[in-house]
Amino acid sequence: MACSSVLYLLQIERMASCEKPEPFSKTLVQFWMAKVSEWSEATSPSAQLDACRHQEKLRGFLQEVLGALRLARCASEALENLPFVGQLLGRLCSVPCVTADEESSSLLLQCLWTLFSPTPRSAIELKANDWIRKTMCHLVAADEEGWSVMKHVGLPSKEYNVSTLKKMMCLLTEAVNGGCSSFRSPTERCLCDGLHSLSLTCVPLVTRPEAAPLIGALLRRSVTCAHTQLSEEFVEAVCSGFLDKKLHLDVQTVVALWCHNLSSLERAVLRLVSSVLSGPRIDLQTLDKQVNASLLPQACAQRCSVFLVVNEIFRCTLLEMEESSVLRLLIQSFTRCFLRALAAQDPEDRLALKSFFPLVPVSLQMPMLTLPSEVPQDVWLEHLMGISAQLQLASAEAEERGDNTSGSVFEVWFLLLQGGGWVDVAAQLLASAQTHAASSSSSSSSESKSRALLWLLTFFYHPTNRGHQRIQQWECVQQVWGDLRGVCLSPTPPPPRALDTVAESLLSLVSSRLALRLLLSLAVFSPVPGDAIALQLIRKMSEKKREEDEKEEEEEAVSLRREAECLLAAAAEHRLNSDTLASARVQARLRTLEDTLWNALCV
Structure with a gap:
């Protein structure tokens, strides 16, 4: 694939150095038009055998046509330079022996794609665009009577359509993955300009599993190339299909979707919140599975920017529903799943926690975000003593500055909520006998530890000094x-x-x-x-x-x-x-x- 891409770039540079493509000889054009007419009108074995024999030469001719189309500045110029191209491509797309050949199909698709006008400026280009859409649809679906090739290979119509769709999706995916070049001539169109029309054509197919690789290629290309503009209909169809679980995408594709369209990320978060809040009784293991199925934790672990957006949505939702215990559990579950996804990454690719929690002191990040299961039980109490002491210090400093109701206290409280497992452990230790030693020599120490745990729970449910009555x-x-x-x-x-x-x-x-x-x-x-x-x-x-x-x-x-x-x-x-x-x-x-x-x- 890399070798073919290099050869492709060299060919583009060589063609760009020519001021004008050499015209195709009349004899050559007539020869191929006659052959195509013969192949499209006959279904006899002899006609198919003739098509197979000319396959290699046909591919060479189509490669030359593709090169000439790429050098044209617009579709009108391409049709003027190659007046035969529309009839040639249209007939070839109806020849089963040609479309069954993978390389020939790829060349046909690239010719159609290059000929498409992202911003049509004339009636000719509008008409050409409409014809191209229909022709590309013809390549991925059978007509009412069935393609003639089915009569010879003996495949049922449905099976043939699925096989054809898979092949066409594979060819289009390869074209998208290798279609962009940063070394193009200033007068040449970027090959990604045609992705808008391709994405529009894919709208009816987004829920088909065969289209998943093409969807991923289109979305990833839209992130890496500024010339790529996907249709809004396509992005909406992909987003709806994914949220409705009618479309299964890998994490990289989902990240590309959310980076390309932030509203789709917001919808994914709010959909998760809505489904959890309206669900039955809470079970944390089931909740973790639901959160992981949304792919939000995995995507956030891969892209810090995605995490910051998701975290902000949770923060704003919590401010509107601060009394919702279910929402708090959801935020804790998301954070727990996110931390596990982050820990699963290679250390060299993993970002530090301070990148994800920039508003919280580093000294609090690791203690609060370390899961209780990762800390030995015999040091739980000591761990919580440290958290409680640092929170009391942060709260006192904020109160001295007079901003105890603003961002500083809220951020450390929000982090405590995100790592809410320690609040549960604090409640358990406070109620158990572990903090109430029987001997008088340790009663003072035990009472001090109990007060620290009780203060931590109080801060969790009442972090700000409302009414200036904290002492009371x-x-x-x-x-x-x-x-x-x-x-x-x-x-x-x-x-x-x-x-x-x-x-x-x-x-x-x-x-x-x-x-x-x-x-x-x-x-x-x-x-x-x-x-x-x-x-x-x-x-x-x-x-x-x-x-x-x-x-x-x-x-x-x-x-x-x-x-x-x-x-x-x-x-x-x-x-x-x-x-x-x-x-x-x-x-x-x-x-x-x-x-x-x-x-x-x-x-």
């Missing part, structure tokens, strides 16, 4: 957490009045989702059974909200149920406890909570 809110969270542990970890069932008091305290938090997180974490991961008490508290919270406003409570109950489902899904995914008995205990509690959650929130 933090004191409230600590008080509620102490009360909650008191009733859930009590060796004896707490009295109803105590549960009412705790439920009111939970409702006083700035975020009902934070309250639900703390409640469910204790129910699932505490060292003593607490799921029954947790369900009672959820019911009481729902009842108290219903007393305030029945309509708002109905919406709030559904929202809380959805939040709880997401939290339980995260708990089921991120419980990485090596203790078999503890793991079995967690699984049993998860099943109990999942089975009774709907009634607890909607009764």
